Amino acid sequence: MKCKDPTAPLISCKVGETIFRNVLIDLGASVNLLSLVVFEKLKLGELSTLVKLQLVDRSIKTRRGLLEDVIIHVKGCRFPVDFLILDVLILDDLTHAPIILGCPFLTTAKANIDCENGIINMKYEGQNISLNIFRSSRFLKQEDDNYEDIKVINFCIEELNYVQKVDQL
Numbered sequence: 290m291k292c293k294d295p296t297a298p299l300i301s302c303k304v305g306e307t308i309f310r311n312v313l314i315d316l317g318a319s320v321n322l323l324s325l326v327v328f329e330k331l332k333l334g335e336l337s338t339l340v341k342l343q344l345v346d347r348s349i350k351t352r353r354g355l356l357e358d359v360i361i362h363v364k365g366c367r368f369p370v371d372f373l374i375l376d377v378l379i380l381d382d383l384t385h386a387p388i389i390l391g392c393p394f395l396t397t398a399k400a401n402i403d404c405e406n407g408i409i410n411m412k413y414e415g416q417n418i419s420l421n422i423f424r425s426s427r428f429l430k431q432e433d434d435n436y437e438d439i440k441v442i443n444f445c446i447e448e449l450n451y452v453q454k455v456d457q458l
Contacts, residue, residue, distance in 0.1 A: 295407055298422035302388075303362040305331050309388055314409065314422060316402070318391025323372035325353050327388070333359055336374060352376075363398075366416045370394050 298314040304327075328336075336354030353374040361370050370390070377387060394400075398411035407423035 292405070295404065295423040298402070298407075298409070300363060300390075300409070300420050300422060302390075304359060305333075307331060312388045312390055314395070314400075314402075315389050315391050316395065318389050319393075320373045321370050321391050321394050322375055322387070322389040323356065323359075324387055325374050325376040328353075328356065328372075328374050363411065364418045364420060366411065366413055366418050368394065368398055368411075368413055370397070 299311045300314060301308060301310045302312050303309070307330075309327075333356055336356055353376055355371060356374055357371045358369050359372055361368050371393060395402075398413055401410045402422070403409075407421050408419055409422045410417065410419050412418075
């Protein structure tokens, strides 16, 4: 039986004292991404050298740098994460800033994702947690056109279109 699209897999996490909602879990991402605005507001430390990143369209972009060993909290569990810092536009308030947790985070978290039931199970240092990763679309009002996951997708499309236009110049 064919299943419907469950929407984007999203979780909430805490970095420092700030809670971020709608953090995208992306099995296709080989890095974890954090916006420069979030980095600057949270004062997370010094960036290491500039990094080259290959985008989906195979273009190469230079990013602001790498931030290592940032502790994020997911449902009371602490995970160390390395982030590539991107200079991108924030569409909404800071707590809805684009953060993508890719394969490095999922490996550290020993994540198992059950797409049929929309559950991610993670383990770190003896702690086990389970989260509903498709919860956001289930609890939004149907008449509300301002879906957060659509904002994230639109943001990524706009950023990619901007990058492509700049490259043509």
